[in-house]
Amino acid sequence: VPKPGGGGPAENTWLHEIKFDGYRTMAHLADGAVKLITRAGLDWTRRYGDLPLAFARLPCRDAIVDGEVVALDAK
Numbered sequence: 001v002p003k004p005g006g007g008g009p010a011e012n013t014w015l016h017e018i019k020f021d022g023y024r025t026m027a028h029l030a031d032g033a034v035k036l037i038t039r040a041g042l043d044w045t046r047r048y049g050d051l052p053l054a055f056a057r058l059p060c061r062d063a064i065v066d067g068e069v070v071a072l073d074a075k
Contacts, residue, residue: 020068020070020072021070022068022069022070022071023038023044023068023069024038024039024066024067024068025037025038025039025044025048025066025067025068025069026064026065026066026067027052027055027063027064027065027067028064029055029056029058029060029061029062029063029064029065030061030062031061031062032056032061034052034053034055034056035052036048036051036052036055036069048069051069
């Protein structure tokens, strides 16, 4: 039978990461071209506005960058 815990650690020796809910995306860079691909394999490059331009400025010719795209607002 589960029982409630006593709360989090009392000391300041632990770290945490805030969970921002975004879209899992892979940026595929090949010979100067950028494609932003979703987890389902859809090409969402046009949906991300200027974001592909930021990836195009990376100092590499070919790469795959895997991450989560999040748009932050005042909240």
